Amino acid sequence: MHRLIALLLLLLPAIAHADEAVTTFTLENGMDVVVIEDHRAPVVVHMVWYRSGSADEPVGASGVAHFLEHLLFKATETMESGEFSSTVAANGGTDNAFTSYDYTGYFQRVAADRLELMMRMEADRMNNLVLTPEDIETERRVILEERNQRVENSPGALAREQMMATQYLNHRYGVPIIGWKHEMEELSMEDALTFYDLHYAPNNAILVVAGDVEPDEVKALAEEYYGVIPAEPDLPERFRPQEPPQTAARRLVFEDPRVAQPYVTKTWIAPERDSGDQEKAAALVYLAELLGGSNFTSELGRALQFDTQTAVYTSAFYDGMSLDDTTFGWIVVPADGVSLAEAEAAVDEVIANFLETGIDPERMESLRTQFRASEVYARDDVSGIARRYGAALTQGLTIEDIQAWPEILQEVTEDDILAVAREVMREESSVTMQVVPNSEALIQ
């Protein structure tokens, strides 16, 4: 559920690196396996990713992917409700799960010699879930409280739901991952089991094992536990309604008395990282950094926080990790005495100047260095590398795409960036939102 949090955080792009020890293979039933070796500590991360997330849900059952994620910690034919996690804990491990638009994932971190037990249990709950009406009743209350905590109690999160729903005219990314409240309240056992039966199958799953393991050993275990599960013959082709041309700029005003600090934000539909075609996404990563990646050195930071005192916070954001069209955008929190309209006009001017003036070669060089360095730092976090592979493979990228990405980032040119900026930042595909405590804040 990390996608739902952090409105004001810059979305940092994931960076792969060249020399990690990665082995991949596919089981006979279609389950993909990725092994990432890191022998520094006798620990392993075991993850199973399903190529199904909230954007794969049936109409009217929003939130069912996430609801099912919760329910997977209930009973199976051979394990009691809660026994999965308590067994992980009894083996000195930790476990959790997450749901996003394009995937649902489950993971455990344990001592490397407990990998087999994790596989046995994870393979078990791929097919053998047993739910009771009480599970549905109680866990539905839990997810509604989760929505209360993450969304209903947060005006920023509520505003963002409205913005996404406006940005996407046809695609399911317009529906929140956690679900619309009125649909969550009606989620049934049948909704959960229908999604489970169709999507939880080896030919829709990716196994990622990272840490102190040998690929041969992982392969033998994977064949023993996952390899025996039959493929789902009716696995639907992954089809989502695609966006039509967006031909009208949209403007929103979101009012909530709990808003402490008015802000204005704007997003555009933007291309994501596609297999064999990641260059535009790479250029957009630079564009976000150049426009709003740093309060000190980016275009928005310099112009609105240093050259003038127009804003107390500026950022531009882009996340290319997405199966279908993603968004590019910026956000500005104006300084005291600056109206949202003035702040927005100031941003427009900065962007126009940027497109006209071009890019300082030193900034380009600095960003290349930072992207290169982030590969070095990333090697210190094997769980992070595991997540990178899982997420990319559920979003239509290949191992080759993941490994080519750092090099593609290094090759981005000024022309690439300016071209993609002009292509993406078209008024008619934009949504602009003002977030205010009350309508008076708009005219200040």
Place this chain on the structure above:
Amino acid sequence: MIRFVLSATLTLWGAVASAEIDIQEVTSPGGIEAWLVEAPEIPMVALEVRIRGGANLDLPGKRGATNLMVALLEEGSGEMTAQEFQTAREALAASYGFDVYDDAFSLSAQFLTENRDEAVDLLRQALVEPRFDQDALDRVRAQVISSIRSEEKDPSDIAGATFDAAAYGEHPYGSSINGTIESVEALTQEDMFAAHERVLNRNDVYVAAVGDIDAAELGLMIDELLGDLPAEAPPGPERTEIALDGGITVVDYDTPQSVALFGHSGIKRDDEDFFAAYILNEILGGSGRQSRLMEEVREKRGLTYGVYSYLVPKDFAEAYLGSVSSANDSIAEAIEVIRAEWERLATEGVTEAELEEMKTYLTGAYALRFDGNGPIANIMVGMQMAGLPVDYIATRNEQLNAVTLDEVNRVAAELLKPEELHFVVVGQPQGLETTTN
């Protein structure tokens, strides 16, 4: 050059995992001590520094000065303006995280082997020669005021501020380290220099490094970084106690889910019963999914997404706190269940089976924490702050396993005080009103 290096190879015994962490105790030529784990596999270093004092050292009437000063360290130093400093840092791809909390200043840095000297030079400049330019001060002040305003509208922050004010009053723990809008508006350049002089010193400094660096290099590096800081530290505040009676404080706030923060007095980190208290708390409301509070409030009744309890031993007071959030029409029930669990554990204690399961989990999960240079450096500096010896990593699980059922249950009876539990509830809770036991 290195006055002495004490090397101890420690083995971590988990339920099943064991890891070897080779910690060297380094003393720099200038006399600053540090813990080091050499890890040349990745061409980088993770460095953690803590200086005891932190926001507790705010002078009277200057609440927020330390916080603002620390935020300004990356906003210009030496001959560089804020933008020049950040341009230089970005070109080195180094990261410097300056932070402050109640009891300490903290620095978390990462830099590459290929430009380590430049990265350390630049970091030294920020620590030792900050400029506190007026334009930077005004800009960052506006950011701090913006976050104070946000906290005033955030139910969790409102609950924390209400609890702290009632528990600690005029003591620094009684107010936010950010200060108030009024106190922050009044802060001047002189206040920044004064706060810098008070807070950044090498009197009570702790250093841990993990990565591609050896003991001799680390000794020189920490002298360069910290050697020019003042040797003396000003005195901290007096000890204090939580001055709260049991009961409920409702803060009316129009939001659909009530947020509750609750607690009473706690236990010192160096108390001989701390391990027993730690295990006890993990069973009651620890971070795992299997805690009693999670079982009763979430798993059985679906009243919340998460409920937790935590021991908070600070330098000058100890608290035992917890948090939960639930819809306005169900928070009263959640609180009733939490109170009942607090009472049940105080009177009945834990079972032998619960204790054994928790020991297995905690001893096994300990090894999982040591999974990267950054995390290991962070653990090592935390150990030093807590006054733990270098062999603690090797003995921690034995100490934990040595705790008996009788000890845990004696501590349960002493530590858990259901009648003193005070709940601050922010929202529009049905069936709850402000009361004192």
